[in-house]
Amino acid sequence: xxxxxxxxxxxxxxxxxxxxxxxxxxxxxxxxxxxxxxxxxxxxxxxxxxxxxxxxxxxxxxxxxxxxxxxxxxxxxxxxxxxxxxxx
Numbered sequence: 001x002x003x004x005x006x007x008x009x010x011x012x013x014x015x016x017x018x019x020x021x022x023x024x025x026x027x028x029x030x031x032x033x034x035x036x037x038x039x040x041x042x043x044x045x046x047x048x049x050x051x052x053x054x055x056x057x058x059x060x061x062x063x064x065x066x067x068x069x070x071x072x073x074x075x076x077x078x079x080x081x082x083x084x085x086x087x088x
Contacts, residue, residue: 023061023074025074052075
């Protein structure tokens with residue numbers, strides 16, 4: 001996959017093969033043809049954020065509690081209890 005199209009843009013658009021309105025995992029990215037190297041480059045240029053391990057968020061999404069909760073739902077077990085810093 002060639003990143004040139006997105007690297008020239010201030011935000012990811014609908015041509016990006018992953019959801020641009022919700023977080024996604026590194027595994028989902030790999031399944032859709034985006035390598036870890038591509039993810040790192042997109043984070044480096046500010047098109048994605050990497051708030052927690054194995055989870056990525058389009059930079060256009062707010063950094064708020066609902067977005068952070070959506071990230072955690074993707075990577076923690078359903079019976080996990082989130083406390084302290086990660087809870088906020």
